[in-house]
Amino acid sequence: MSESSQRARDVRDPRPPLVGRHLALVFAATFTSLAGVFLLLSVVPMYAVSGGAGRAGAGVATGSLMLTTVLAELALPRLLIRFGYVPVLAAGLLLLGLPPLALIASSDMTTIIVVSLVRGVGFGVAVVVPNALVAALAPAARRGEALGLFGLTAGLPTMLALPLGVWLAGEVGYPPVFIAASVVSLAALAALPGLPRHLASTSERRTFGIVAGLRSPGLVRPAVAFATTAMAAGVLITFLPEAVPAGGVAAAALFVQPAATTLTRWQAGRAGDRHGAARLLAPAVTLSAAGIALLVLVPHPAAVFASMVLFGAGFGVTQNASLALMYERAPASGYGTVSALWNIGYDGGMGVGGVAFGVAAAHTGYPAAFAATAAVIFLTVPLAFRRRAP
Numbered sequence: 001m002s003e004s005s006q007r008a009r010d011v012r013d014p015r016p017p018l019v020g021r022h023l024a025l026v027f028a029a030t031f032t033s034l035a036g037v038f039l040l041l042s043v044v045p046m047y048a049v050s051g052g053a054g055r056a057g058a059g060v061a062t063g064s065l066m067l068t069t070v071l072a073e074l075a076l077p078r079l080l081i082r083f084g085y086v087p088v089l090a091a092g093l094l095l096l097g098l099p100p101l102a103l104i105a106s107s108d109m110t111t112i113i114v115v116s117l118v119r120g121v122g123f124g125v126a127v128v129v130p131n132a133l134v135a136a137l138a139p140a141a142r143r144g145e146a147l148g149l150f151g152l153t154a155g156l157p158t159m160l161a162l163p164l165g166v167w168l169a170g171e172v173g174y175p176p177v178f179i180a181a182s183v184v185s186l187a188a189l190a191a192l193p194g195l196p197r198h199l200a201s202t203s204e205r206r207t208f209g210i211v212a213g214l215r216s217p218g219l220v221r222p223a224v225a226f227a228t229t230a231m232a233a234g235v236l237i238t239f240l241p242e243a244v245p246a247g248g249v250a251a252a253a254l255f256v257q258p259a260a261t262t263l264t265r266w267q268a269g270r271a272g273d274r275h276g277a278a279r280l281l282a283p284a285v286t287l288s289a290a291g292i293a294l295l296v297l298v299p300h301p302a303a304v305f306a307s308m309v310l311f312g313a314g315f316g317v318t319q320n321a322s323l324a325l326m327y328e329r330a331p332a333s334g335y336g337t338v339s340a341l342w343n344i345g346y347d348g349g350m351g352v353g354g355v356a357f358g359v360a361a362a363h364t365g366y367p368a369a370f371a372a373t374a375a376v377i378f379l380t381v382p383l384a385f386r387r388r389a390p
Contacts, residue, residue, distance in 0.1 A: 023146060025195055026133045027153045029188040033093055033126040034157040036185030037119075039165035039177060040100060044112060046166070047174050051107030060109070064116035065123065070347055072124030073340045077209045080336035085133055086195050092125020093192075097185030100178040107174075122185075124343075127154075131339040133195070135327045144277055144324040148269025151319060155262040208334030213341050218329040220341075221383040222281060226322035227345035228377045229288045229315050233257075234350030235357040235373055236311070243366040244299045253308045260312025261319070268320040277324035280317055282384040287314030289377035295370035322384075 044065075045058035053060075072092075079088050099115040099122075131150065138146030168177045213219050236257060244250040272280055291311025297303035326338045353373070361369040 020137075022137045022195060023134065025191040026130050026137065027150065029089070029093075029191040030126075030130040030150065030153045031157060032184050032191075033096060033130075033188040034154055035161040036096060036100075036181045036188075037123055037126065038157045038161035039168075039181040039184065040119075041162055041165070043165045043169045043174065043177050043181075044103070044116065046169060047103065047107055048109060048112050050174075051109065051112070053109045053112070057109055057112070061112050061116050064113050065120040066347060066351065068117045068120030069124040069127075070344055072121045073128055073344050073347070074210055076124065076128045076340050077213075077334075077337040080129070080132065081209075081333065084197065085129055085136070085336075086192050086197060089125060089129045089133075090189060090192055092122045092129065093185060093188050094122070095119065096122025096126055097182045097188075100182045100185075103178045104175045126188075127343050128336065128339045130154075131323075131343070132335040135335045135338070136332065137196075142273055143327060144269035144272035144320060146269065147324055147327075148266040148320050151265035151269075151316075152262055155258065155265070159258060159262070208331050208337050210337055210340065213330070213334065213337040216329070219326050219338065222322040222325050223341050223345045225281065225285050225380040225384040226318055226342065227349035228380045229285060229318045230346045230349030231353030231356075232288065232292050232311065232373055232377060233261075233315060234353035235292075235370075236308075237350070238354045239357060239361065239366070240304075243295070243370075244301075244304055246299065246301070249299070249301050249304060253304050256305060257308040257312040257315075260309055261316035264313045264316030265320045266316075268317040269324070272321055272324050277321040277328065280321040281325060282381055284314045284317035284321055285377060285381050285384045287311075288318055289374045289381070290314070292370055292377060293374035295374075296367040298366055298370065 041062075045061050048057040048061045051057075076088070095118050099118045102111060102115055105111075131147075134146050134150045135143060165177055165181070168180070236254070240254060241250040244253065268280060268284075288311050291307045291309070291314055294303050294307035294310065323338070323342050326342060327335065330338045357369055357373060360372055364372070
């Protein structure tokens with residue numbers, strides 16, 4: 001390329017390059033580690049049932065995983081400041097990748113619970129640390145777009161590895177799936193030597209932990225607004241197959257929603273970098289609520305698919321805009337805290353949503369329970385409006 005043509009290209013696109021070597025390594029580590037998580041997310045509960053633990057045992061296995069995931073997310077901001085991103089991520093990958101090998105020897109419920117508890121800590125690390133690394137490594141002018149690509153990288157394992165694990169368990173048995181999940185998770189360690197050891201977010205003396213984050217309205221407001229949409233996502237995963245008796249419609253709808261979410265989360269990053277993430281958040285939360293409100297018409301197929309498109313799009317934009325906005329409002333030393341708060345909102349929202357919706361639906365039926373869910377999301381729209389950052 002000639003010097004003049006290079007200058008012309010720079011004038012047309014003055015933004016800094018987006019994906020350099022470091023971000024590419026973070027994306028690779030994210031994909032492989034989360035692929036290891038989702039290969040086993042449904043398989044371990046199946047393994048518990050096959051060992052005689054029943055449905056209760058399956059629920060305990062998943063609950064144990066999510067319990068230590070949230071506890072790890074609470075502890076990670078301080079650990080990241082003290083030890084740095086790369087050592088903490090290395091420890092988390094080991095906790096995620098090694099325990100599944102113990103399941104080869106035993107399907108005893110005690111073994112399953114212990115393995116799930118340990119892997120939950122690794123899971124918390126695998127979702128918080130790469131997220132914060134992206135914020136620390138991406139050019140500030142293109143952070144939203146980088147977070148959108150991160151969302152795509154993190155979303156693909158859900159769509160690919162989750163059904164693959166179930167299929168492999170039925171075709172070749174459980175031990176090969178446990179080995180595959182272990183190998184895939186540990187493969188992420190290969191990316192770590194190429195990551196920088198010292199980042200601005202861990203070199204600052206002033207720390208910004210969970211307590212400081214919870215005291216910051218500029219972080220709590222978008223986090224709560226996002227958590228309500230995550231609550232609705234948990235409701236859909238858990239209850240849509242029961243609310244829509246036609247199995248084919250429910251399965252297709254549950255593919256449309258995450259596909260729309262993944263695509264819009266990616267594209268929202270570019271729009272947020274150009275126009276500001278704060279401008280996107282309130283419309284995205286409103287769109288999410290409108291999508292859920294359409295489910296008062298269940299089980300009508302047209303309403304269900306329209307709902308999945310609207311909610312999926314709103315949820316994807318909400319994910320990106322809320323996270324980008326929180327990073328804008330936090331110091332570099334608080335990137336780990338932002339990632340932890342956001343992921344706690346995600347995991348906690350999905351868990352609380354499933355429980356609360358189940359109680360409501362048992363008393364009112366599905367249409368009224370979906371209407372109540374939409375109303376809760378609508379109530380948080382004011383939290384998403386632009387406010388001056390503290």
